[in-house]
Amino acid sequence: MTFRNTTTTWGTLSRTLHWLIVAMIVVQWSIAERAESQAGLEKLQSLYWHKALGMTVLMLAVVRLLWRWVNPTPELASVTKSWERALAKFSHLALYALMFAIPLTGWLMSSARNFPVSWFKLFTFPDLISPDKATYEFFHDLHPLLFKALVVVAALHVAGALKHHFIDRNDVLKRMLPFGRVK
Amino acid sequence: MTNYLRSFRVAGGIFALVAGGLSAAADKPAAAPAKIAPPTAPIPSPAPRFVQAPTGNTLGFAFMQAGAENHGVFKQFAVELQYDEKNLAASKLLVKVQIPSLDTQDQERDTTLASAELFDAQKFPAAHFTSSSITRRADGSLAAAGKLSLRGVTQDLTLPLSLKAAGNGHDLTGSVTIKRLDFGIGQGEWKSTEWVSDEVKISYKVRLVPAGPAPGR
Numbered sequence: 001m002t003f004r005n006t007t008t009t010w011g012t013l014s015r016t017l018h019w020l021i022v023a024m025i026v027v028q029w030s031i032a033e034r035a036e037s038q039a040g041l042e043k044l045q046s047l048y049w050h051k052a053l054g055m056t057v058l059m060l061a062v063v064r065l066l067w068r069w070v071n072p073t074p075e076l077a078s079v080t081k082s083w084e085r086a087l088a089k090f091s092h093l094a095l096y097a098l099m100f101a102i103p104l105t106g107w108l109m110s111s112a113r114n115f116p117v118s119w120f121k122l123f124t125f126p127d128l129i130s131p132d133k134a135t136y137e138f139f140h141d142l143h144p145l146l147f148k149a150l151v152v153v154a155a156l157h158v159a160g161a162l163k164h165h166f167i168d169r170n171d172v173l174k175r176m177l178p179f180g181r182v183k
Numbered sequence: 184m185t186n187y188l189r190s191f192r193v194a195g196g197i198f199a200l201v202a203g204g205l206s207a208a209a210d211k212p213a214a215a216p217a218k219i220a221p222p223t224a225p226i227p228s229p230a231p232r233f234v235q236a237p238t239g240n241t242l243g244f245a246f247m248q249a250g251a252e253n254h255g256v257f258k259q260f261a262v263e264l265q266y267d268e269k270n271l272a273a274s275k276l277l278v279k280v281q282i283p284s285l286d287t288q289d290q291e292r293d294t295t296l297a298s299a300e301l302f303d304a305q306k307f308p309a310a311h312f313t314s315s316s317i318t319r320r321a322d323g324s325l326a327a328a329g330k331l332s333l334r335g336v337t338q339d340l341t342l343p344l345s346l347k348a349a350g351n352g353h354d355l356t357g358s359v360t361i362k363r364l365d366f367g368i369g370q371g372e373w374k375s376t377e378w379v380s381d382e383v384k385i386s387y388k389v390r391l392v393p394a395g396p397a398p399g400r
Contacts, residue, residue, distance in 0.1 A: 040372060041378055044379075048250065114289055115253065117251060120250070124252065
């Protein structure tokens with residue numbers, strides 16, 4: 001396995017970023033769910049972790065996008081039909097867009113509520129917009145809505161990967177698995 | 184018996200003194216008050232009073248929460264300054280803050296801050312500062328030493344004040360850092376300073392205008 005991507009497989013950095021972000025999104029969801037029923041200091045702590053991790057996802061997403069630009073992208077298996085290619089392209093595009101949009105709406109929500117975002121108490125991100133109740137409520141609704149959209153697209157993404165692996169029996173899934181070997 | 188006689192004699196002495204004073208007053212009226220009770224210091228003439236203008240005043244507070252600085256303001260407060268730059272002994276600063284007017288631009292945080300474990304705004308709706316002395320510091324700014332009463336606790340506090348002449352009044356600015364736990368702002372879980380700092384920075388910007396009838400316009 002190489003560090004960089006090749007035309008046939010994903011490199012170490014791409015795979016690490018992929019799975020790290022998957023894991024972080026799961027953690028983010030569980031923290032957010034728990035925070036819903038919390039109050040006071042507990043909620044404050046949950047939201048602190050949620051924001052710090054969310055901003056980390058955003059920063060990793062930037063790294064991921066840049067890395068994708070300066071690297072070859074592994075090609076899809078030659079047998080893949082054109083509608084499958086279109087669907088894959090759409091879902092990848094949507095996943096990337098949501099990977100940016102969800103943390104960004106969270107950041108906007110915090111700014112609109114006059115709760116600046118700290119990154120692990122090391123530094124504070126600047127507020128994007130000035131506090132406003134209506135704006136806050138808008139982003140407060142949009143943030144989980146985008147997450148639901150992410151779940152739907154991610155399900156499509158997983159279904160595609162499993163189809164490649166179990167039906168088409170190609171390397172598409174294996175080349176993204178942490179220790180997947182490509183023939 | 185002896186005590187009774189002595190007190191009778193003392194009373195007689197006082198009578199004699201007063202009578203003497205009265206007769207002296209009849210001779211030289213101007214000198215008489217100085218003879219009876221010489222004042223130790225001249226009575227200070229009252230310093231001109233200033234109150235805050237209807238707009239352009241802010242009283243803000245800032246604290247660290249979960250790694251980030253959080254800001255809020257008190258929307259309702261009253262400032263009165265009795266100030267004569269040539270007579271600081273007669274100068275005085277009075278501040279009253281309406282605690283329920285706190286605003287951090289988030290309803291949930293405002294409610295939490297006003298709750299019994301923090302400001303307890305229902306039981307202690309007002310905070311007061313009253314200066315006992317105003318002195319001039321080396322840099323020319325003022326320091327108002329006095330007492331701050333907040334959430335039922337009174338503590339010594341010195342407020343740094345910068346006064347700048349503005350129109351026929353003054354612009355007063357400054358900031359001071361206090362510790363919320365000194366005033367019991369933080370009971371139960373909020374006693375911890377891990378997520379909400381003990382230090383709270385208070386900053387003020389007040390436009391002071393001469394007190395009295397509002398200028399007709």
